[in-house]
Amino acid sequence: MYDRILVPLDGSRFSEEMIPYARGLAAALDVPLALLRLVAKASEQDEASGYVGGLAATHGAEALCQVAHGDIADAILEEAGRAPGTLVAMTSHGRSGLMEAMLGSVALRVLRGGKGAPILVYRPTGAGPSADAAVRIRQVVLPLDGTELSEGMAEQAAELARRLDAELMVVVVIDPKATKGGDMPVSAMMKGLESGYVRSNARDFATRFGVRVNWEVLYGDPAESITSFISGRQDAMLAMATRGRSALEAALLGSVTAGCLRHAGVPVLMRQPE
Secondary structure (H helix, E strand, O other): OOOEEEEEEOOOHHHHOOHHHHHHHHHHHOOOEEEEEEEOOHHHHHHHHHHHHHHHHHHOOEEEEEEOOOOHHHHHHHHHHHOOOEEEEEEOOOOOOOOOOOOOHHHHHHHHHOOOOOEEEEOOOOOOOOOOOOOOOOEEEEEEOOOHHHHOOHHHHHHHHHHHOOEEEEEEEEOHHHOOOOOOOOOHHHHHHHHHHHHHHHHHHHHHHOOOEEEEEEEOOHHHHHHHHHOOOOOEEEEEEOOOOHHHHOOOOOHHHHHHHHHOOOOEEEEOOO
16 A cells, blocks of 8 residues: 655645645554655755745654756656655645646646556645644545446555545446437436446455445536535545546546546545556
């Protein structure tokens, strides 16, 4: 599983919004928490060291301050690789210049360069959990879409839920627009098939991974349905594949994953297959 949680920071409050989640994970997993402040110039290092050192003292973390001679994502991956089993936990954007845009370019490059390793990403809102709090995750939500790719997140999600003493919630979404004759009501047969699929997987995960499992079938647009299901909760996280069938198969980060990251208000554990 994970032997260290690494939070890259850029000096902004946006990037700090990941700390309560990372701190809660580190405490529950009984692993070290490290805060990494990267700067572009050596002349910025003294001020940055004071900043990250103060945060680290507050949160019982290791303080790291480094000059990134090149790509910021490469520097994050290099530090993550220094301690095997490191989970990178970062916000999707922060201060302009280091972490930009929705699922910012840095987070995206870390995901791409991680050689299949998952990263935890959170979209900051400016009104996240209290900076002094440690958020305890009580439910890991795993959306499935019938593909091996989405089911490939099961081991990561289930093992994390087990280690956190959290519930694994397995969900599948029936999107009427994606079915044949999208203007027709969803058939009872389809509901039964999807219910059987998610129920069967839930039982299998419970047996295989020794974790508490529940399941749910949702209806409507996948991103909107998952967001509505989880929105407003600070004790939950999502575990999602980066590609899949229908809406999930678009781009590196499927529209469902990106939509949930934008609107669900919870961290998303994501992985790009090698």
